[in-house]
Amino acid sequence: MISDALLGTFLQVLSLRDMYFQWESVGVFDFFLPALLIFAIIFGILTSTRVLGGNRGINFLIAAAISIMAIRVPFVSEFFTTIFPSFGIGLAIVIIVVILMGLFVSKGNIDIFGNVLMWGGMGVGVIIAVSVLWIVIIVLIIGPMLLKDSAEDKEKKKERRSKFLKFEPVRDED
Numbered sequence: 575m576i577s578d579a580l581l582g583t584f585l586q587v588l589s590l591r592d593m594y595f596q597w598e599s600v601g602v603f604d605f606f607l608p609a610l611l612i613f614a615i616i617f618g619i620l621t622s623t624r625v626l627g628g629n630r631g632i633n634f635l636i637a638a639a640i641s642i643m644a645i646r647v648p649f650v651s652e653f654f655t656t657i658f659p660s661f662g663i664g665l666a667i668v669i670i671v672v673i674l675m676g677l678f679v680s681k682g683n684i685d686i687f688g689n690v691l692m693w694g695g696m697g698v699g700v701i702i703a704v705s706v707l708w709i710v711i712i713v714l715i716i717g718p719m720l721l722k723d724s725a726e727d728k729e730k731k732k733e734r735r736s737k738f739l740k741f742e743p744v745r746d747e748d
Contacts, residue, residue, distance in 0.1 A: 605645050608654040613641035 597603065617637035626632050644650050 604651045604655065608651060609641045609645045611654070612644050612650075613637045616640050 614637075617633055620626060620633040620637060621630065626636070
């Protein structure tokens with residue numbers, strides 16, 4: 575049995591926050607976990623499709639090699655660092671909605687909650703569509719303005735350069 579004093583000392587020395595910061599400084603979240611995720615996805619695809627046959631050892635080696643090569647590219651680590659916090663929040667919201675639906679929906683009132691969920695989903699879809707539409711409109715309006723200014727600037731620079739580079743021979747008049 576572990577004595578209470580030893581357990582208390584262990585818990586004072588090692589907290590979850592310290593362990594998290596230690597893992598972060600070692601690179602577990604930047605390199606190891608993305609590599610593990612890439613490995614799991616590729617290994618699962620190779621195993622389920624049996625593209626290379628049923629040999630799990632070959633699937634393992636190929637998945638490991640691809641995941642290690644992918645982590646060498648800085649974009650992959652940055653992508654996972656950017657996408658997973660948002661993905662985690664979205665997944666938590668979906669899980670909460672599913673749990674609440676399980677609590678309140680029964681066979682008798684499925685029609686009511688089905689309509690609410692459908693219209694709510696359509697509302698979120700409309701908000702996303704309007705946001706994307708505004709972004710496209712802004713890009714289509716501002717983009718040509720920026721290109722027009724750059725074309726005018728090029729013409730002005732060309733005129734200045736032609737005036738500067740215009741050489742006239744010096745004639746000696748005897």
